Amino acid sequence: MGLGGAGCEAVRDLLRLELPGVRGVAINTDATHLARIEVEERILLGQRTLKGRGSGGDREQVRASGEEAREEILRRLRRSEIVFLLAGLGGGTGSALLPLLTRGLREQDTLAVPVAFLPFHIELESNPERRANALGALAELESMGGLLLALSNEKLRRFESLPMPRVLQARNAYLHGLVASLVDMVEHPSQLNVDLASLKSHLAQSGVSTLLLSEEHVSEPERLVHSALTDTLLDFELTESPSALVHVEGGSNLTLGALDRVWRTMRRRLGEPRRMLIGTRTHPEPRQVVRLTAVVGGLRARSVRDAMTPPLIAPG
Numbered sequence: 001m002g003l004g005g006a007g008c009e010a011v012r013d014l015l016r017l018e019l020p021g022v023r024g025v026a027i028n029t030d031a032t033h034l035a036r037i038e039v040e041e042r043i044l045l046g047q048r049t050l051k052g053r054g055s056g057g058d059r060e061q062v063r064a065s066g067e068e069a070r071e072e073i074l075r076r077l078r079r080s081e082i083v084f085l086l087a088g089l090g091g092g093t094g095s096a097l098l099p100l101l102t103r104g105l106r107e108q109d110t111l112a113v114p115v116a117f118l119p120f121h122i123e124l125e126s127n128p129e130r131r132a133n134a135l136g137a138l139a140e141l142e143s144m145g146g147l148l149l150a151l152s153n154e155k156l157r158r159f160e161s162l163p164m165p166r167v168l169q170a171r172n173a174y175l176h177g178l179v180a181s182l183v184d185m186v187e188h189p190s191q192l193n194v195d196l197a198s199l200k201s202h203l204a205q206s207g208v209s210t211l212l213l214s215e216e217h218v219s220e221p222e223r224l225v226h227s228a229l230t231d232t233l234l235d236f237e238l239t240e241s242p243s244a245l246v247h248v249e250g251g252s253n254l255t256l257g258a259l260d261r262v263w264r265t266m267r268r269r270l271g272e273p274r275r276m277l278i279g280t281r282t283h284p285e286p287r288q289v290v291r292l293t294a295v296v297g298g299l300r301a302r303s304v305r306d307a308m309t310p311p312l313i314a315p316g
């Protein structure tokens, strides 16, 4: 589900990549923008008050329209097992709807995964309204706990030599990997099974959690964990009491020894998490590549604090 301009564009682009069993919903207050988003379902919000022209950064007004439309939107999503909600934070629409609908979905026991694109720091530093919208939405999401995927635009700087459309493609490919692996993990049974119910109960006991993903050669279990923790576009830092769900997927050549090294490395790198749930799945044929999907809890989005620290106008 895409919320607001950036969120809707991301959903459209994500669905151009293969994602079986996933359908797209776009919600915006901007009718012209919404008309350009080709997904299964489109919802124009706040027609009466905002006249289809977007909110121009007015989070409060969108929140009021969102409250009014909440039951109707949630009703349409009642049969979905997992809902990923995508929004660029900083504007009015995405920033208002992301916490509102995440909360609503969780109240109806749907696994809601908010994906927040955090603005560039220059936007936070140079635009007090964007900053207030983004930080307000993020603080609300953090206070709810559960899964939160915060993708900082600032981290996209690692692609700075690429043209902007290619940068967004790279971000969407990364996001596609996260969505596909979470869906895959809970949809397909495995030897040490992680189903939707066990994921939900893990999340309920874990505070704010994020999703990590990596792939490495089957002979490199330590590196698999290292890549998952460091090679991420997500913005987070560990707090005092982490927890982890660690799911490893490989071929028929994946040994118990290799699995054990993944589990132990993860445990050490997280500083002895108070709770760790393990899952594995092996395919009938041998595979050179092993995939790690981890849900790590007890986090905070790093950008919240970072963004709070620099003064709005730097001296000099």
Ligand SMILES: Nc1nc2c(ncn2[C@@H]2O[C@H](COP(=O)(O)OP(=O)(O)OP(=O)(O)O)[C@@H](O)[C@H]2O)c(=O)[nH]1
Binding pocket: 003, 004, 005, 006, 007, 009, 029, 054, 055, 056, 057, 058, 087, 088, 089, 090, 091, 092, 093, 094, 095, 117, 118, 119, 120, 123, 130, 153, 168
């Ligand atoms: N990564 C990325 N970020 C974007 C893009 N467009 C906008 N953003 C970010 O998303 C934030 C929100 O912008 P929009 O999505 O246009 O805002 P909106 O939710 O539609 O809200 P209003 O238009 O104010 O009602 C901005 O601060 C940008 O940082 C995009 O194409 N890609």
Ligand SMILES: [Mg+2]
Binding pocket: 004, 005, 030, 054, 055, 091, 093
């Ligand atoms: Mg907009």
